[in-house]
Amino acid sequence: MIKNDEMAWYTIDGVDQLDTPALVVYVDRVKANIQKLTKGIDPSRLRPHVKTHKSMEVTQLLMEAGIHKFKCATISEAEMLGICMAKDVLLAYQPIGTKQSRLLALQQKYPATQFSCLLDNLATATELSSLAMQNQMIVPVFIDLNVGMDRTGIWPEKAVSLAQGIAELKGLKLVGLHAYDGHIEEIDLEKRTQECLEIYNRVAALRDALIKMGFKRPTMVMGGSPSFPIYSQLDDIECSPGTFVYWDENYLKGLPEQDFLPAMLVLGRIISMPGPNMLTVDIGHKSISSEYPLDHRIRFLNAPELRPISHSEEHMVVSAPHHHSYQVGEVLYGLPYHVCPTCALHDYAISITAHHIGKPWKAVARNRVIEI
Numbered sequence: 001m002i003k004n005d006e007m008a009w010y011t012i013d014g015v016d017q018l019d020t021p022a023l024v025v026y027v028d029r030v031k032a033n034i035q036k037l038t039k040g041i042d043p044s045r046l047r048p049h050v051k052t053h054k055s056m057e058v059t060q061l062l063m064e065a066g067i068h069k070f071k072c073a074t075i076s077e078a079e080m081l082g083i084c085m086a087k088d089v090l091l092a093y094q095p096i097g098t099k100q101s102r103l104l105a106l107q108q109k110y111p112a113t114q115f116s117c118l119l120d121n122l123a124t125a126t127e128l129s130s131l132a133m134q135n136q137m138i139v140p141v142f143i144d145l146n147v148g149m150d151r152t153g154i155w156p157e158k159a160v161s162l163a164q165g166i167a168e169l170k171g172l173k174l175v176g177l178h179a180y181d182g183h184i185e186e187i188d189l190e191k192r193t194q195e196c197l198e199i200y201n202r203v204a205a206l207r208d209a210l211i212k213m214g215f216k217r218p219t220m221v222m223g224g225s226p227s228f229p230i231y232s233q234l235d236d237i238e239c240s241p242g243t244f245v246y247w248d249e250n251y252l253k254g255l256p257e258q259d260f261l262p263a264m265l266v267l268g269r270i271i272s273m274p275g276p277n278m279l280t281v282d283i284g285h286k287s288i289s290s291e292y293p294l295d296h297r298i299r300f301l302n303a304p305e306l307r308p309i310s311h312s313e314e315h316m317v318v319s320a321p322h323h324h325s326y327q328v329g330e331v332l333y334g335l336p337y338h339v340c341p342t343c344a345l346h347d348y349a350i351s352i353t354a355h356h357i358g359k360p361w362k363a364v365a366r367n368r369v370i371e372i
Contacts, residue, residue: 160206288334
């Protein structure tokens with residue numbers, strides 16, 4: 001039998017009204033997470049990543065909390081921020097091909113927002129420079145640094161020549177350095193701190209070298225959620241956590257020193273019982289992030305003993321204890337292991353306030369194109 005604790009924070013009055021699978025967001029918890037984030041750091045040093053929520057509602061809450069600089073991964077996310085009239089938006093992606101013209105179109109359509117982007121090679125910088133000059137525009141750029149993730153970027157120790165090359169190009173303005181350390185997964189805070197400080201020293205050495213050569217002091221945008229507590233203690237860094245708004249099972253377990261609250265769940269229903277100790281839930285690949293192993297996708301808060309044993313597009317089959325009393329139609333409240341790509345699977349999330357169903361929060365930037 002599912003535990004029916006009426007006092008549980010996740011319980012929804014009138015949950016039978018919701019079709020499943022459903023993404024639900026707990027508004028009071030989102031607000032609490034934003035308050036926790038801004039409590040120990042000047043909001044002017046925050047540049048949260050919007051890839052987690054992709055919504056105008058969360059963006060507005062962040063702006064109301066005094067946060068006006070943001071990071072994003074797609075042109076669509078950047079446009080969503082432009083619609084919200086965010087002051088400063090870093091496209092944390094190197095624009096290639098048509099993304100360059102779309103970036104310039106954003107600048108033209110949303111003049112209240114400053115849009116910048118990443119660069120990690122001179123060839124791409126030259127292409128962007130040429131396009132900017134054709135449009136009589138200047139694009140602020142950050143050098144993307146590879147500090148160990150080996151996904152994009154240039155090693156800090158090799159970036160001086162790139163900075164010099166960008167400085168010689170018209171239409172571009174070098175404003176900062178960007179270092180994402182998503183490869184750091186150390187749970188122990190002391191060890192994680194040491195890893196982050198080693199990265200910081202490499203980036204700071206590059207910054208100091210550029211200043212010595214006559215460059216204006218570059219802004220340093222560094223880290224994500226795991227490294228936020230470390231970089232927030234260093235006054236010269238803009239921090240870029242993102243998952244904090246919704247949190248998830250992965251960070252709940254892996255970042256014990258951070259006390260953000262899970263604020264987004266996936267609701268499902270038991271739709272079949274194909275075997276004596278087997279239940280089928282309507283939470284398939286299409287509604288929950290599935291890049292991790294089967295046992296690292298979802299945890300049912302009101303039925304923690306259930307364990308996934310298979311997963312397909314529309315179904316998740318779970319094992320149940322012997323002599324269980326689960327019934328077809330019962331609702332499961334699931335905490336995603338990875339909330340960011342889970343959110344991207346849904347057009348909207350149903351807002352929940354004080355256990356009551358509210359308006360949907362549309363994931364506006366889920367689509368690749370809004371208008372531009």
